[in-house]
Amino acid sequence: MTGAPLINVTDACYTIGSRTLWRGLNLEVEPAEMVAITGPSGAGKTTLLNCIGLIDRFTAGRLSILNRDLSAPKESVARRFRRQELGYLFQDFALVEADSVIDNVRLALPPGTSRRDAVEKIRAALDVVGLSEKRRNIEKSKVYELSGGEQQRVALARLIVRNPRIILADEPTASLDRENGEMTLRLMRLRAEAGAAVVVVSHDPWVVDHCDREFRIAMEEN
Numbered sequence: 001m002t003g004a005p006l007i008n009v010t011d012a013c014y015t016i017g018s019r020t021l022w023r024g025l026n027l028e029v030e031p032a033e034m035v036a037i038t039g040p041s042g043a044g045k046t047t048l049l050n051c052i053g054l055i056d057r058f059t060a061g062r063l064s065i066l067n068r069d070l071s072a073p074k075e076s077v078a079r080r081f082r083r084q085e086l087g088y089l090f091q092d093f094a095l096v097e098a099d100s101v102i103d104n105v106r107l108a109l110p111p112g113t114s115r116r117d118a119v120e121k122i123r124a125a126l127d128v129v130g131l132s133e134k135r136r137n138i139e140k141s142k143v144y145e146l147s148g149g150e151q152q153r154v155a156l157a158r159l160i161v162r163n164p165r166i167i168l169a170d171e172p173t174a175s176l177d178r179e180n181g182e183m184t185l186r187l188m189r190l191r192a193e194a195g196a197a198v199v200v201v202s203h204d205p206w207v208v209d210h211c212d213r214e215f216r217i218a219m220e221e222n
């Protein structure tokens with residue numbers, strides 16, 4: 001035990017029409033903890049992550065993040081919370097493909113960050129993910145011009161500049177080679193060591209082994 005949980009899901013249930021994905025679900029994630037959500041295909045792993053990420057809502061149950069009750073937040077509150085406190089990593093990177101690398105990373109900075117500060121932070125983050133030395137003009141490249149591994153590095157740079165206390169990752173290594181997969185896991189671990197709660201949905205035993213704990217969702221009988 002390292003401290004009070006940053007994420008607290010209590011007695012949660014998710015129903016779509018007549019089908020219940022899960023019920024009575026309880027999950028706590030503490031600071032500095034990396035938890036893998038596993039389970040059979042269709043069990044509702046992504047749905048759980050989306051609920052914690054305030055993209056979707058439980059049918060019943062309670063959600064508290066950073067000590068704040070977010071069981072049924074107004075959309076404006078959810079939007080602000082997502083922008084300020086949550087960091088996401090997705091299999092398809094969720095970048096704005098037609099925009100440059102620098103503009104994609106800049107989106108993660110708080111509004112009002114000065115241009116000079118922004119450039120400094122973005123360059124430092126691109127350095128950490130090994131992009132700055134890779135190609136001289138990488139900052140101005142459009143995201144669609146990059147390889148999958150490079151795109152994930154841009155997504156990681158975005159996480160670094162935001163420094164969120166909650167990181168939610170959905171199959172973040174699924175489309176990556178081993179080198180980029182390792183970098184993704186390493187950076188998530190660094191964020192956890194800095195005190196973040198990291199939740200990773202993955203089918204990959206290698207990823208699950210890198211986590212502190214496995215939270216397995218069983219297929220609900222309907």
Ligand SMILES: Nc1ncnc2c1ncn2[C@@H]1O[C@H](COP(=O)(O)OP(=O)(O)OP(=O)(O)O)[C@@H](O)[C@H]1O
Nearest residue numbers: 016021039040041042043044045046047048201203
């Ligand atoms: N908004 C929705 N409307 C209709 N069906 C949905 C919705 N959200 C999820 N589902 C269904 O719920 C089930 C669980 O989906 P989810 O993607 O969460 O599962 P998963 O465990 O992440 O699966 P996989 O491992 O295959 O990615 C699926 O059958 C999906 O089609």
